[in-house]
Amino acid sequence: MFFPSSAVVALVDTPVTWSMRKHLAHxxxxxxxxxxxRGDDSALAELYDRVGRVAYGLAFRVLRDDRLAEDAVQDAFLAVWRTAAAFRAERAKVSTWILTLVHRRAVDVVRREERRRAEPLDDTTRVAATSESAEDAAWLGFERDRVKEALRQLPDAQREAIELAYYGGYSQSELAERLGLPLGTIKSRMFAGLARLRELLDDGAEEGSWTLNFTN
Amino acid sequence: MDAELHELSAGFALDALEPEQRDAFERHLAGCPECQEELASFWEVAGALAVAADSAAPSPELRDRILADARGEKQTVVSLDSGRRVSPGLAAVTAVAAAVAIGLGIYAVSLNNDLDSTRLALSAQGSAAALLADSSATSVALQSGTGRLVVGDGGAAVLVLNDLPAAPSGKTYQAWIVDGEMSVSAGTFTSTNDQAVVPIPQAVPDGAVVAVTIEQSGGASSPTLPPLAASEPV
Structure with missing residues (x-):
C-alpha cells in the first residue's frame, strides 16, 4: 500500500514520546x-533495546575489548539503518541478521588485528552491572544456560571447533594449522557439531523459549 | 549437490571460511535450495551461540552514539557519506550488510526453482547491493510511494520500494525513466513481501525522475496509468 509522502513525513517526524516508545514495544x-x-530512528532505538545487549556480548566475547566491541556494534547498527530497505524477512529473523552483521564485523577486526591469539579460550563470562529489566535478565540468563548446556553435550572435538571458530574468530584453515589436523577434518567436525547443536536446541525448545520458527 | 560444498554451510554460518571458499559457497548457494535451507537454520544456531557468548553490558552511551549517527544521516536527500566521521571499515561492513540482506533474500527468487532466472535475479541484486553499499552514492527521496532511489556515479541507480503489495494476477510493475516529456521503460519487476529492489538498467540523466506504474503482464511501451511511486528529480 502506498501512502502519500506527506503522511510518511508526518510519521517520521513525530517526536519520540514515551507513548510512541510504548507503541513500538508492541x-x-x-x-x-x-x-x-523509512528513516524512523525511534524504531532503530527499539531494535537496539531488543538486540543490542546480546550483540555487545557477542562482540565482546570475540574482541575482548570494550571499545572495539562497542565500535563493532555501532558499525553494525549503522549498517542496519542504511540497508534496512534491502532486508528480506521471509526466512530469517531480524535478530539473526543483526547478530550476523556484528559477528562478521568482529571477526574482520580480530583477524586483522591478531587480537585474540593469546586470550584464554574457556568461558570467562563476567557479570556486569546493567539497567535491563529483571524479566529480560531472567530470559537471557535462561537462554544462556540452555545454550551452554547444549554445547556441553557436544563431543569435545566438535565443541572445540565451533567455539574456536565462532567465539575465537578462527577460520577453518587457521584451526587446521593450530590443531595439526587435516582441513577436511575441521570442516566435518564443524558441520556435524552445528547439526547436532541444532538438534539439541530444537529438542529443548519444546517449551517455546528458543524457537527455530521464523518470526511471523 | 556437491557434498563438499554443502559442508561449507557450517563454516559460512560461523564466518570461518577463507575468502575464496566463502565466494565459492556463495556461488553454489544461489542454485542450491538445500544449502539455503541449511544455512538459514545454521544462522539461527549461530544466533543462539551469540546469546550465550558473554553477559558483559555495553556503556549506556553506545545507544546515544548509534542514534546520533543515524540522525546525522536523516535528511530527505542525503549523500550516504555526507561528511560524517566514517569509522575505518564502515564501507566494508555496509557492503557486508547488503550482501547479508541479499543472501537472505535468495529465498525470494529461488522459490520458482528456475536456475537461470535465479542467477539473473541474483546478479541484478548483486549490482544493487554494490550500489546500496557505495558510500559515494546519493539517496534521493520519493515524492510518492515509500522507499528511495539510490544513485551512483554516471547515473547508475537502484529503486528500493517498501509497502508495495504483489501485483494482481495478470499485472506487473514497470519502472520508467521520465525525462521531461519522455518516458523510457526501465523494465518490469515483481514485489516480494511488499518490497522490491529494482536495479535501473540504464543511466538516469540529471533532472530525470524514476517512476513506477502497474501495467498488463509483459509491460507496456509507454505508461498507461498514473505512477504509483515516483522519485524526486535526480
Missing part, C-alpha cells in the same frame, strides 16, 4: 525494520 522486529527503512 511491534514485531520485522515491522521495526520496515520503519527503520
Amino acid at each position: 511491534l514485531s522486529d520485522e515491522a521495526l525494520v520496515a520503519l527503520v527503512a
